[in-house]
Amino acid sequence: MRILLVEDDSILGAAVRDHIVASSHSVDWVTRLDAATTYLESAAYDLVLLDMMLPDGRGISFLRSMRMKGCATPVIILTALDQISDRIQGLNAGADDYMTKPFDLSELSARLNAVARRYSGNPNPLVEIGDLQIDLAARTVARGGRPIDLTAREWALFEAFVQRPGQIMSKVQLEERLYAFGAEVESNTIEVHVSRLRKKLGHSVIDTVRGIGYRLGNAR
Numbered sequence: 001m002r003i004l005l006v007e008d009d010s011i012l013g014a015a016v017r018d019h020i021v022a023s024s025h026s027v028d029w030v031t032r033l034d035a036a037t038t039y040l041e042s043a044a045y046d047l048v049l050l051d052m053m054l055p056d057g058r059g060i061s062f063l064r065s066m067r068m069k070g071c072a073t074p075v076i077i078l079t080a081l082d083q084i085s086d087r088i089q090g091l092n093a094g095a096d097d098y099m100t101k102p103f104d105l106s107e108l109s110a111r112l113n114a115v116a117r118r119y120s121g122n123p124n125p126l127v128e129i130g131d132l133q134i135d136l137a138a139r140t141v142a143r144g145g146r147p148i149d150l151t152a153r154e155w156a157l158f159e160a161f162v163q164r165p166g167q168i169m170s171k172v173q174l175e176e177r178l179y180a181f182g183a184e185v186e187s188n189t190i191e192v193h194v195s196r197l198r199k200k201l202g203h204s205v206i207d208t209v210r211g212i213g214y215r216l217g218n219a220r
Contacts, residue, residue, distance in 0.1 A: 002046050004028050004036065005049045006033065006062075007049065008055055012101070013031070016105070019109070023109055024139075024153065033054050033057045040071065047116060048073055050075050050095075051078050060093050063095060074119050076095065076096060079098075079100060096115045096118075133145075141155075149200075151196075154197055156178055158197055169214055174190045178193075194214060204217045
């Protein structure tokens with residue numbers, strides 16, 4: 001997933017960013033709402049992690065503005081405000097989940113993956129494609145009970161296809177799943193990872209749509 005983190009606490013922000021990157025997601029981290037607005041207008045995000053108290057305003061107003069503009073990107077609120085009224089206000093403004101600080105980073109991973117699955121149309125983390133058994137929560141792939149090892153980037157790419165069955169994804173969209181803003185991207189990165197996934201999971205697991213991009217196929 002590509003995630004936008006809006007958090008002005010440098011220690012917490014760095015911890016969350018590093019944890020997300022270690023979980024094979026790409027993340028852009030901003031500390032102000034004006035920067036968050038610019039980033040949302042510049043790229044397609046799978047999820048936003050939003051603090052409620054930022055130097056240039058309140059996250060709740062930012063969230064309401066997002067929804068009024070028709071932005072359907074899922075949002076998880078991260079805040080020290082722990083009153084029931086605060087939770088209700090956040091959820092009513094359009095948040096998909098609400099976590100109070102301090103929180104466990106492993107729980108954060110579980111919650112963002114659960115929200116992503118709901119938006120992909122299948123909240124069940126267990127998926128079968130051909131003879132492959134995929135556990136999106138555990139981030140594992142197996143064939144006939146035998147695990148298949150994927151690198152972090154191979155998994156991130158494969159997960160993008162699994163979460164969007166039938167949807168054609170361009171090379172640029174796939175690169176955005178793997179890299180944050182400003183990261184150097186080699187021109188053949190996607191081709192290399194697609195080739196490796198085909199070798200490990202089966203040539204038909206990813207279809208090439210010539211001149212457009214790639215989409216999930218049938219592993220066999």
